[in-house]
Amino acid sequence: MSKFKIGDAVCTTPEFLAKYGLMAKGNIVEISNSGMLKLTNGEWYHERDLTDEPCTTPVVPMADMVNHPPHYTSHPSGIECIQVTEHMSFTIGNAVKYLWRADLKNGLEDLKKAAWYIQREIERREREA
Template structure:
């Protein structure tokens, strides 16, 4: 018996791969875009095959949020 294919649109495995089992959307929907994106990239980084790239994306989002808070463009 084969297992059903994962639903890569609504529930990919990396969406709740955190040891807590919490789905990322349940956390990030309470944050603004840049902060939520940074958290998303950090929590999923080790599970998508491009860990360093995702951590760099998180850093980019955080830098943009810091720039916004400091009054930059």
């Protein structure tokens, strides 16, 4: 059961801002059974990422988390990860993807995923040798 109700005015928490560099505010228009809340901006947020305390930080437009998420587009080169990985095999491309975003998303978990894909590629190449 959510502590919020439809129509409540909310904004993202300072922790959400610190983690994703994004701030959003609006009214709740829908509540899912899994604790997700849809705001008037059309985006879904987990209840833990919202507060009903007054928003003091200016609202920054939400990133396009489907087509151009910041953990793939914020490389200092200005290149988006997919521009590189689409020219690679699946396993190598995935390893690069996880390395690319490791410091921006899941840290150690992403490094372990990259290592898993690299090991899988090594094993495939050894079988084919």
